[in-house]
Amino acid sequence: MGTISKALTLLDTLSLMDRDAGLTEVAVACGLDKATTRRFLVELEKHGFVEQLPDNRKYRLGSAPVRLGRIREARYPFLKTAIPFVRQLMEDCGETVHLSEYSGGRLSTVYVEDSTKAHRVFIAIGTLLPFHATASGLAFIAACPDKDVDAAATGPMPAFTNYTTCDEASFRKAIEQTRTDGYSINRQGMEAGVFSTSAAISDPKARPIGCITVAAPLVRTDAARIRQHGLAAAAAARRISEAFFGVDRKEQAALQRGRETG
Amino acid sequence: MGTISKALTLLDTLSLMDRDAGLTEVAVACGLDKATTRRFLVELEKHGFVEQLPDNRKYRLGSAPVRLGRIREARYPFLKTAIPFVRQLMEDCGETVHLSEYSGGRLSTVYVEDSTKAHRVFIAIGTLLPFHATASGLAFIAACPDKDVDAAATGPMPAFTNYTTCDEASFRKAIEQTRTDGYSINRQGMEAGVFSTSAAISDPKARPIGCITVAAPLVRTDAARIRQHGLAAAAAARRISEAFFGVDRKEQAALQRGRETG
DNA sequence: AGCACTGGTTCATTATTTAAACCATGCTTA
DNA sequence: TAAGCATGGTTTAAATAATGAACCAGTGCT
Incomplete structure (x- = not known):
């Protein structure tokens, strides 16, 4: 190394x-x-x-x-763009919502909007999200080309709880399900008592750059509600993508013009 | 290297x-x-x-x-703490106010609150602030022990405008003035037509960690107004320091307790 | 086709990184 | 108070990684 x-x-x-x-x-x-x-x-x-x-x-x-983060955000305002949607999703679902970004080969949490409920899920900023054991990871990988799915499917899959999916077959099945649904589901795979749904945020060429995830205590969830969260997350992801790559294109063009004339 | x-x-x-x-x-x-x-x-x-x-x-x-920046801010919320005061100072002075932080041997801008006036000073996030040519640098160095002043005074001092102070004597004089006033003044030293005043933000042991600076177009300034800005900046710096190191101590203690019992 | 640019790669030479043993200092405890 | 021990920090020859000139391949322009 x-x-x-x-x-x-x-x-x-x-x-x-x-x-x-x-x-x-x-x-x-x-x-x-x-x-x-x-x-x-x-x-x-x-x-x-x-x-x-x-x-x-x-x-x-x-x-x-x-400082560097601020520079990056000033030019490529992912957080700034996404935060309002994250907040909105939290209010709609009433559960903790977190935003993660893919960077350096890993998916990690960059922003959390905590539920206002007393009994809620806590997530720390910076938390790493393994692909096989979290809704976020699943949503992200499912949005990637098959070669990345294969890489993840054949890699090691440590168990974090008794519910973690650790074998390739179940993992691939989960990916398929995620692809058809448009959102992923993870039931206690990372932390006992936590039920999450997530949707990938992708660029205009359908390359995922991160995801938005709803994490709820198991006791407050049932199939219908999870589906509701999942669809809401997918909608939010789509809106973030539009907002972000919309403004980005305009800004890029503006920068370009500024550079050429000045 | x-x-x-x-x-x-x-x-x-x-x-x-x-x-x-x-x-x-x-x-x-x-x-x-x-x-x-x-x-x-x-x-x-x-x-x-x-x-x-x-x-x-x-x-x-x-x-x-x-991501790293968010982690740092989550634990050591300098920006979060300081921003309200920066905004307040901007409103009080009606001029662009920026916050800088010392890191890696250099002072750099980490946050800017733009004046609402049409004719105003623009500063980009990430801008490096040389000690001899900016109000921020002067305020910072003046708050340091004499050995740091000496180091800065004997280093190279490139001229950015015709007004930049580039000789040791003037520099030392400016430091003295800053120390007696409690805020620094820089007249067009970095950019023509810009007049700035700055005050250092220090930790409880009087070690400076950054500064808060008011930057105004020359045409809107006179001695009395500059003095006003300077005093306001110094007051803001003091308040930020109190707010920051106040909550910090409490948080540190809380973390400590959490660690010991859990 | 040929040129002038890119981004990217190779490999022998060279310089940096490494880690075991070392020192100095402060804290705890006998 | 003195001894012991853990800590931060430093030195050294040996091991390793960094370097850069020359190279290949692709792209757009004339």
């Missing part, structure tokens, strides 16, 4: 830790040598991707990503 | 380009070999920091930073 990959993996691991971490702690979490870890941390810190607290010398995620 | 630094510099250059760039374009912009550049881009893409458009093979900033 290249050095850059290692460093970015370190950054990733650090970002998934739920508190500031010491040097050795980071080292063991990444399976790297202490000296190496430190060199990485120092270099990452120089660019603001990591910061070391002056008080206790612990490390944490720095603020450079928020 | 280490490989990681080079890669992050590439990422940085890419983020500062105002459109998607081809391989060779990126390579020359970074002063790297084409092969190296490509290796970097591929590795960065694997982690979502860069994405290659399938249509024209051009590269652009990826979405991983927005």
Whole structure:
């Protein structure tokens, strides 16, 4: 593995830790040598991707990503575009809705709109969504070309609960179902007591870029309601796609013009 | 320079380009070999920091930073805390107000609240703010220990306009003035026709972490008004600091408790 | 067809990264 | 108070990965 990959993996691991971490702690979490870890941390810190607290010398995620993230959002406002629809879907369903984006080979949660109900599902931003064990993953993969389905189907499928689908046949069946329905369903595959439905958000060439997912406590769901959530999610996904790629095209054109004349 | 630094510099250059760039374009912009550049881009893409458009093979900033940025903000909500005060300051002054953060050895703009006036100052998110040529940089450095002032004072000071202060003596004088006033002033040092005032936002141990800056067209300013903006900025900075480090401490404590008991 | 550009790849050379052993310091405990 | 131990941080020869000149292949233009 290249050095850059290692460093970015370190950054990733650090970002998934739920508190500031010491040097050795980071080292063991990444399976790297202490000296190496430190060199990485120092270099990452120089660019603001990591910061070391002056008080206790612990490390944490720095603020450079928020700057870059803002730049990206300013040019390619996926979140900005999607958030209103996420909120709307949450209000329509009354359940926690989350938005995920595909990036770096993985699907991860980038925004959550919490249900206002007392009994609700909690999801942390940054959560990774395995393809086989979540509604989001299923919806995403189902929207991909068959070769990606095959890759996912033949990869490892760790079980997170007793309900996780871990064999290829069931997985492929779920994909088929998702493709015919237009939305995916996952029943307690990732977390016990949670029932999710999801729909992929795709670009104009039908390449998926992320998905929008409704996560409800099992006790509040039945087949009819799930179907309702699923259809609502699919509709929201379609609307986000239109809004996003609509404005994007216009903006691209405007930028282009600006560049050519100025 | 280490490989990681080079890669992050590439990422940085890419983020500062105002459109998607081809391989060779990126390579020359970074002063790297084409092969190296490509290796970097591929590795960065694997982690979502860069994405290659399938249509024209051009590269652009990826979405991983927005995920990491969201994680950071969820834990350490600097923007979330500061934005209301930025907005308030904009309304009070009627001028564009921007918020900057120190990270990776540089001060950069992370948020902008545009004035509602037709004739106003425009600032792009991600803009780098040199210490000697901007009100923000001055405010920040003035809030640092003397050794940092010395480092900045003896470094190179490129001129951006005819008004930029480029000599050590004037720079030090400006720092002194800033320290006594509690806010900094910069008159056309970065851009002709722009007059800015800024105040540093510091942590409880008086270490600055960023600043808040009012940028007005020269024609709308006079000494009294500038002073007014400066004092307002200083007050806003203080309030942000209180709000931020107030909630932060509480959250830290809550997290700590959660960790210990669970 | 030929040219001038792209994006992308190869491979011997070269430089960086690695990790074991090391030091220094602060905290806990005997 | 002193010893022990965990922590952050540093050094080194050995191992590994980065480098870049030369290369191929595709595309659009003359």
